Amino acid sequence: MARRKKVYEGKAKILYEGPEPGTLVQYFKDDATAFNAEKKATIDGKGVLNNRLSEFFMNGLASVGVPTHFIRRLNMREQLIRSVEIIPLEIIVRNVAAGSLSKRLGIEEGTPLPRPIIEFCYKDDKLGDPLVAEEHIIAFGWASQQDLDDIVALALRVNDFLSGCMLAVGIKLIDFKIEVGRIWENDFPRLILADEISPDSCRLWDIETGKKLDKDVFRHDLGDLADAYTEVARRLGVLPANSAPLTRPKLIN
Incomplete structure (x- = not known):
């Protein structure tokens, strides 16, 4: 299988050439950065959560007439998007x-x-x-x-x-x-x-407690970032209410 051509790599995502002209594959990484990349870490499952949440919001926006580059989610970490x-x-x-x-x-x-x-x-x-x-x-x-x-x-x-x-x-x-x-x-x-x-x-x-549920958790060492993102996904119904935080797949011998 031929390797995909990388088009661009940023702090949190990689863009690859898409399967059709005018498309790209957007891959969500587990990397977390803050303060213009002065602080860095790898958060297991972050890319999976962001992929699912971004899909949820892009589909919702499209349903109310906001045009987006999103086409469809391909797998746990990737989505097909329009090249812009x-x-x-x-x-x-x-x-x-x-x-x-x-x-x-x-x-x-x-x-x-x-x-x-x-x-x-x-x-x-x-x-x-x-x-x-x-x-x-x-x-x-x-x-x-x-x-x-x-x-x-x-x-x-x-x-x-x-x-x-x-x-x-x-x-x-x-x-x-x-x-x-x-x-x-x-x-x-x-x-x-x-x-x-x-x-x-x-x-x-x-709203009730003021607890932060975003990247400020990582910026200011306020807890586990994956837990915060999982909480957002659960509340929005993107993940089941009883789901555990997502982690990297493990190989079984």
Whole structure:
């Protein structure tokens, strides 16, 4: 069997050439990173959980009319996706003050924001994904004004959907990050949701206790990351209520 051609490898995922033109296979790794990859670890089962959770969210978003790159899940760690031209921005939607926003503006973590705030970061690991303004984005040609209007509208739709999903299972959506890609249909560009949606890319707090159920557990040594992600998956019905945390498969002699 011929080896698949690797197209790209990031901190948490690997992209391989897909079986058909215009497709890719997205593989979810067990690697966990924080603080621009200064802190690293391998968390057994993390990739499996993120694959299943991202599938759940992408399918849910598609059902309410949000276009995504997701086609179908292939196995425990892989999904088939559409190949897109990624816009080099991280789009951050904030509902509650936390993380870098609290540090930059001196707002206490947990303070509800008067409305969802959307921030843009330039995707460049070497630069630490710096915060940029719309003027930078347009001046440097990363996206047009129409693109930005479409991105903001898409991000707010994703926020409405995710907030409702989480609220229904006792979780508060603090903030999240998405990426957007461009596809071409009959020579016309169209923007769609890309990358992933998982606890790796969201801040999720238990409504009653404030317990963190996202990558902050790893960032700040608050417990077992796989347990936190498993709890999110159980509440959403992605995993059975009595399931144990997922681990790597073991070989039996």
